[in-house]
Amino acid sequence: MKKFDIIVVGGGHAGIEASLASARMGAETLLITIDNDSIAWMPCNPAIGGPGKAQIVREIDALGGAMALNTDETLTQIKLLNTSHGPAVRSLRAQCDKWLYSLNMKRKVEHENHLHLRQGIVSKIILDGFKVVGVETQDGSKFYANAVIITTGTYLKGRIYISQWSTEGGRWGKPASSELSEQLKEIGFKMSRFNTGTTPRVDRRSIDLSKFQCEQGDTQPLCFSLWNKPRIHENQIPSFIGWTNEKTVEVTRKYLNLSPSVMGTMVKTGPRTCPSMEEKVRWFPDRTRHQFFLEYEGFNTNEMYMQGMYMSMPYDNQLEVLRTIPGLENVEIIRPAYVIDYDYIIPTQLNLNYETKLVEGLFIAGQPNGTTGYDEAGGQGLLAGINAVLKIRGDEPFILKRSDAYLGTMSDDIITKELFEPYRITPSHCEYRLLLREDNADLRLTRKGYEIQVVEEWKMRKLEEKERMIQEVKEALEKSILTPNKETLDSLKMLGVSEISKPLTFLDMLKRQDFTKEQLKKLNEKFAHYPDEVLEEVEIETKYAGYIMREINSIKEFLQYENFKIPQDFDYSIVPSLSKEGRERLNEIKPVSLGQAMRISGVRPSDIQMLILYNKKIGGKK
Amino acid sequence: MKDTIAAISTPRGFGGIGIIRMSGKEAKVIAEKVFSRNLEEPGRAYAGIVFDPNTREKIDTCVGIYYKAPHSYTGEDVVELQMHGGIKNLEVVLGTLLNLGSRLAERGEFTRRAFLNGKMDLLEASAVIELIEAKTDRALKIASKRLFGEASGKIDSLKEKVLNLLSVIEGSIDFPFDVENVEEEEILKRLEEIREEIQLMLSSYRIVRKIRDGVNVVIAGKPNVGKSTLLNTLLRFERAIVSETPGTTRDTVEEVIDFYGFPVKLIDTAGVRESPDKIEALGMERTLKAIEESDLVLFVFDAAETLSSEDIYLAHLTEGRERIIVLNKMDLPYLVDREELENLFKGEEIIETSALKKQGIEELERMMLEHISPVYIEDGFIADEREKGILTQILGHIEAAISISGKGGDELIAEELKEVISKLGVISGEGATEDILDEIFLRFCIGK
Secondary structure (H helix, E strand, O other): OOEEEEEEEOOOHHHHHHHHHHHHOOOOEEEEEOOHHHOOOOOOOOEEEOOOHHHHHHHHHHOOOOHHHHHHHHEEEEEEEOHHHOHHHOEEEEEEOHHHHHHHHHHHHHOOOOEEEEEOOEEEEEEEOOEEEEEEEOOOOEEEEEEEEEOOHHHEOOEEEEOOEEEEOOEOOEOOEHHHHHHHHHHOOOEEEEEEEEOOEEEHHHOOHHHOEEEOOOOOOEOOOOOOOOEOOOOOOOEEEEEOOHHHHHHHHHOHHHOHHHHOOOOOOOOOOOOOHHHHHHHOOOOOOOEEEEEEOOOOOOEEEEEOOOOOOOHHHHHHHHOOOOOOOOOOEEEOOEEEEEEEEOHHHEOOOOEEOOOEOEEEOOHHHOEOOHHHHHHHHHHHHHHHHHHHHOOOOOOOOOOOOHHHHHHHHHHHOOOOOOEOOOHHHOOOOOOOOHHHHHHHHHHHHHHOOOOOHHHHHHHHHHHHHHHHHHHHHHHOEEOOOHHHHHHHHHOOOOOOOOOEEHHHHHHOOOOOHHHHHHHOHHHHOOOHHHHHHHHHHHHOHHHHHHHHHHHHHHHHHHOOEOOOOOOHHHOOOOOHHHHHHHHHHOOOEHHHHHHOOOOOHHHHHHHHHHHHHOOOOO | OOOOEEEEOOOOOOEEEEEEEEEOOOHHHHHHHHEOOOOOOOOOEEEEEEEOOOOOOEEEEEEEEEEOOOOOOOOOOEEEEEEEEOOHHHHHHHHHHHHOOOEEOOEOHHHHHHHHOOOOOHHHHHHHHHHHHOOOHHHHHHHHHHHOOHHHHHHHHHHHHHHHHHHHHHHHHHOOOOOOOOOHHHHHHHHHHHHHHHHHHHHHHHHHHHHHHOEEEEEEOOOOOOHHHHHHHHHHHOOEOOOOOOOEOOOOEEEEEEEOOEEEEEEEOOOOOEOOOOEOHHHHHHHHHHHHOOOEEEEEEEOOOOOOHHHHHHHHHOOOOOEEEEEEOOOOOOOOOHHHHHHHOOOOOEEEOEOOOOEOHHHHHHHHHHHHOOOOOOOOOOOOHHHHHHHHHHHHHHHHHHHHOOOOOHHHHHHHHHHHHHHHHHHOOOOOOHHHHHHHHOOOOEOO
């Protein structure tokens, strides 16, 4: 019987990043997956990125993860979103070939040193008191390790529904993992249930695509991974935008009572940001025009995904609804839409390193924590993988703060606050987003990752090179002066830049709204030698300097509270005058700092005042 | 941790009733040690006796009321002991309570605890002191409205508007596929509406200040133009209210009237003596000072005389200040050179009165009101410098957002709006630090 350092249960996006991170750090890692043919499978929309998510993918990438690289290698379309809102919330989004994505990732997993693969269904974890020592699969095999990471997606007691019909399953055609869920409950974990859904997949040949608005991918050089060079992607495949109409809504309304959440057979709490067609009709009764997208699922398939058309009514009714839409009069559904509900472990039972408070050595990441999205799962998997290894090494945990990364924001959100629906990251979750951009993820995180050996040497060297060039450009900008002579004024005019009346440094120029890195390159060729990402970095920092300074100051204030540590064994019942709810929540979550305590729902400002006073009295660390 | 505090809550002196208030965990236990009855049932008035717990010596009759947390003024357990309104009896009982383990409350500490326990926000808490200090009906009305949350409601509704706009912007950032982009003009329009609302609140602040703190109206002019008559006429029209300065001094007369809800201090600069060519230095200085400190000058001329050099001198002196030109003694033969007068005051309206015959006084009052309160306001949304300061900063953020809008940086507009929201929270006391609270509650007296 072989003993591993780390066992990862589940080969989805969380499991992949967890096991790869752990193996990169040199830990002997076992990845157990229900189906080795569907590693890193995208059972819903085969898309990576989007606002907030892209920042997370870049952060995973900056810490040596695989998601961004795999996306670059398998994408069918790539776009830069939110360009009109400003550089901080700009976000990449890519459609991928869902089979290639999985296959390519499988190859990465198979080629990673220290990473071992097993196919099997984990039925329980093996405990020694309240410490995990291994797992057992349904066929009775036992595997031992010092830490176990659970990344089982929607498989924990997953149940699939199409109207009245329902069956157990982690997704269509795959068995659920019910025993494990039961065991976790028995151990004493508080669990709850969420639902989520997926859309019909329709046959391209049955659709008149000319009736839809064609959306091409971007033609500018782009790439998801910071370690790749941006390039123009040839051979992208388009997606198509369509709209529902009065008839669609009318037909949907007719079948509302066939949806399992209306019938009451299924838990009602799903992601509000992905409402089903039935929910759209119920929530916005006056609207008939709802947008949806038709997107190819890969290069070599006629199956198309219908983003926005989540449904749970019977197959025939799904057809009837879709056929009200011009262009879809003869549509054929290959795979019907369905919903699934599943158990999740209420994530306030985790420490900030993703280890459960209840069972030592047990880590949980991804959908079992009540989140939704491949990107969110990948991020948690990475952090859980890193922290499991650090735990075994006896090192300090790797905790990213809200001011460090979207990853830190997400972790703090799910572990500190109460979840009312599946958690999806967006830019509005992030208070420090002017600093936490997708373009600077490497500058923010790669060194930290290198220090704990989760980032490879060559990436660190590349980071250093980038940092050096940024410094060089900054210095050159300060030194190079633009004098308002005839030649300069002529070129400014030609470049569409407003006039200057006195000599200015290029740094001053770059502060202007109408002067960008493009004009800079044209005006002074020494800057043209630098890669775009270096110039862009400097440009954003220069243009946003005032706001960035404001954000840095608010981070300083934030850190005062974060650094006001509260001991883990602190007993809140001895602090007088705390509100009843506040006391309960504090005792339950055991915040590590006053800052975290402040963010717990149910803890009042007056409770915080009491904690400050009390800690001063007992000589708490400040 | 939170100790029990006690204080005499009625004014020091002799009166019908005197109340000691106690708040905190131990309030009931301590009270029962000096009071002859058990305060079992919250909210019930128990008639009994207060006594010295050591000697069992009776001190006074007393009505004791126990308010159980959180249903009390402070949100904690509160006991009120109502005795006779003396000085010594209250002091002795208070001393006993302090010996039994309570401590003397600091200024405003009861209200401060009410704030900390969420019984009121900072706007409401500061209304308590305004209510106590209200000098006119209108000042009272404004304080009451604040006390009952109208200002807080206004701040909340402003916050809601900002949040709403922010959520629209954030929505289009978060969900570019599902949420349609907001038009730049729409964002600008809504920002401008918010700006207007804040500007209105800030301008109403000047008026609220006047309602609360009063307005100085100086009646100026050379002797014998009818200033005193005018003062008396204005006094007769209004109910004179408490005047903090003795009515007359040798040189000036000051009276405070309730002028449409504004405590208006009328200052007659009588006694400024002039010689035909030279204005006396001392009188000049006094007049200058009064004018300097005035909110409004009533500049009085004699219609039955030609303009003198003093008139012209005073006219220049008061130029640029809020002033009303009063041409008095219209009942006498008209001698003043109208053209000369109008030249002197280029375009300013001239009110013609006869203070003696009470003619033109209504018109004068209307003008005074217009000067004192250019817009009619009923609500004091903001009432102190702290709130004004924060609101001014908020206005700055909105201005910044307006200047960004249309330049493709929604994310920066969002940053400004987030600042606005957090600062609106500061106004109502979210995250208020000790220092800020100290500053606010030190305006209170002990026992409040």
